[in-house]
Amino acid sequence: MTEQDLRPPVWVGHVVLETGRLEETAQFMRKIGMRPIVQRTDVAVFELRGGTHLVLVAKPGAVAGEASFDLMVEDLRATHGHFIGLGLAPTAIEAVSDNHERFLVREPAGNTLNFFSNHVSGRPV
Numbered sequence: 001m002t003e004q005d006l007r008p009p010v011w012v013g014h015v016v017l018e019t020g021r022l023e024e025t026a027q028f029m030r031k032i033g034m035r036p037i038v039q040r041t042d043v044a045v046f047e048l049r050g051g052t053h054l055v056l057v058a059k060p061g062a063v064a065g066e067a068s069f070d071l072m073v074e075d076l077r078a079t080h081g082h083f084i085g086l087g088l089a090p091t092a093i094e095a096v097s098d099n100h101e102r103f104l105v106r107e108p109a110g111n112t113l114n115f116f117s118n119h120v121s122g123r124p125v
Helices: 022-031 076-085
Strands: 014-019 035-039 043-047 053-058 066-073 101-106 112-117
Touching (some): 014 066, 022 053, 076 112
16 A cells, blocks of 8 residues: 555455356346456356455255345435436435435345445445
């Protein structure tokens, strides 16, 4: 890290989501704006803001549930409206604390993804 670089020196590299429907889940991630990096029959990798990679792992018989990670977007209301327009059926936006709002979306394999409003510190990240 240089003196000019004010970002924290570490970040999340990879988050993993197992899916029994890799192709459909991968299409969903592209649809919501993730950048495809690798797509094979057993794994797909997508890049998110900040360089984090979402690794989708094909797992026949995977049990769907709430993803072990959440996602954050710049404008929660605009994203919610965009997802409605895409036919993704997000839940209503709800307040979860004084400065956090969220909605949920279910991806094709049945996993639930939490989308939170932007709540970064305002410093370089």
